[in-house]
Amino acid sequence: MRQFVICAHEATADSEFSLDDLPGEGGRMDLLCRAVGAALFTSHGIRDARVHLVIEDLTVQFDGATARNLNPDARSTAARVRDALDSRADAIGHQPATVSPGVKLYRTGLATTLDRLDGTLVQLHEDGTPLATVDPPANPVFVLSDHRDFTDEEATLLADRADQRLRVGPRAIHADHAVAVTHNWLDTDGYTDYEG
Amino acid sequence: MRQFVICAHEATADSEFSLDDLPGEGGRMDLLCRAVGAALFTSHGIRDARVHLVIEDLTVQFDGATARNLNPDARSTAARVRDALDSRADAIGHQPATVSPGVKLYRTGLATTLDRLDGTLVQLHEDGTPLATVDPPANPVFVLSDHRDFTDEEATLLADRADQRLRVGPRAIHADHAVAVTHNWLDTDGYTDYEG
Numbered sequence: 001m002r003q004f005v006i007c008a009h010e011a012t013a014d015s016e017f018s019l020d021d022l023p024g025e026g027g028r029m030d031l032l033c034r035a036v037g038a039a040l041f042t043s044h045g046i047r048d049a050r051v052h053l054v055i056e057d058l059t060v061q062f063d064g065a066t067a068r069n070l071n072p073d074a075r076s077t078a079a080r081v082r083d084a085l086d087s088r089a090d091a092i093g094h095q096p097a098t099v100s101p102g103v104k105l106y107r108t109g110l111a112t113t114l115d116r117l118d119g120t121l122v123q124l125h126e127d128g129t130p131l132a133t134v135d136p137p138a139n140p141v142f143v144l145s146d147h148r149d150f151t152d153e154e155a156t157l158l159a160d161r162a163d164q165r166l167r168v169g170p171r172a173i174h175a176d177h178a179v180a181v182t183h184n185w186l187d188t189d190g191y192t193d194y195e196g
Numbered sequence: 197m198r199q200f201v202i203c204a205h206e207a208t209a210d211s212e213f214s215l216d217d218l219p220g221e222g223g224r225m226d227l228l229c230r231a232v233g234a235a236l237f238t239s240h241g242i243r244d245a246r247v248h249l250v251i252e253d254l255t256v257q258f259d260g261a262t263a264r265n266l267n268p269d270a271r272s273t274a275a276r277v278r279d280a281l282d283s284r285a286d287a288i289g290h291q292p293a294t295v296s297p298g299v300k301l302y303r304t305g306l307a308t309t310l311d312r313l314d315g316t317l318v319q320l321h322e323d324g325t326p327l328a329t330v331d332p333p334a335n336p337v338f339v340l341s342d343h344r345d346f347t348d349e350e351a352t353l354l355a356d357r358a359d360q361r362l363r364v365g366p367r368a369i370h371a372d373h374a375v376a377v378t379h380n381w382l383d384t385d386g387y388t389d390y391e392g
Contacts, residue, residue: 073219073227073270074270075226132390187367193366
């Protein structure tokens with residue numbers, strides 16, 4: 001399975017943002033939700049993929065295999081994120097709250113979220129190894145940042161734990177576009193198979 | 197320069213859609229605007245690229261080089277599209293209306309819009325040649341569809357005119373993700389240069 005961990009830096013665990021102002025009040029929630037959509041959706045279907053959206057010490061998990069009534073537009077995804085953040089009282093210890101089918105809230109930040117995930121931990125980073133020169137791992141867990149760089153604390157954590165550090169291209173691109181590029185790299189088995 | 201022509205099929209030239217319901221009232225305006233964003237934006241900058249969003253017999257043109265105050269979220273892009281559709285009375289013959297810096301409205305549909313564009317016309321299509329097996333052209337004009345297939349009329353037009361027919365991968369993906377993949381293919385000079 002493919003998994004994506006997206007680290008938010010401007011969005012807060014306070015769920016009181018307006019769906020009409022995702023970039024401002026939402027702290028670039030538009031970008032985060034586009035990244036969730038890029039991880040989960042194909043043109044007319046949903047991928048067997050998971051996204052872990054880390055906002056401060058909370059993690060909203062989207063599971064493509066069990067999700068229902070998710071839509072690719074940012075506004076509707078943001079509404080799910082808001083519901084998830086609202087349900088934090090129902091998450092106890094390491095037990096998540098189930099927000100809606102396929103959407104859970106964990107009261108865990110980045111370190112504990114990474115502890116929970118199995119697979120090859122891949123940090124997407126502008127100084128990494130070029131994507132096209134590496135064989136795609138079987139169960140990748142991609143970690144990427146929003147519009148800001150990883151914090152020093154996150155960078156140290158990932159330096160310790162990441163199995164691979166990969167670069168998607170020569171230019172810094174938005175998180176949702178980086179997700180689209182990595183999916184395409186996996187879909188084509190490293191740009192070698194376009195038949196599937 | 198890179199150009200993207202995006203053919204809308206559910207959106208209408210009637211500009212009376214709510215920004216709160218881009219998928220429904222807007223006729224998948226969310227998807228169209230994400231595709232515009234994917235064509236224009238890098239993480240902290242704007243590309244020297246143009247997007248031509250064809251909605252019925254109107255074309256909204258976004259020019260990255262001259263655009264001002266554009267934002268990557270779909271809602272704000274949709275507001276610009278709505279303004280553009282509203283300004284159709286100011287577009288006369290083949291002279292566009294200038295909606296805001298970098299945004300113009302042409303009273304032309306797909307055929308006449310393609311007549312106006314110089315470059316290598318590339319149709320993104322699921323039966324095309326794999327992207328990774330082709331050298332990127334210098335001035336590509338990518339033509340892609342929204343969530344629906346090209347109409348018979350569009351398909352015939354493109355069969356006549358397209359210089360290349362390329363496939364981005366084995367799975368049908370959203371237009372914005374296809375745009376992200378093609379940008380990455382060009383940014384890396386066909387997956388060979390990750391230094392830029």
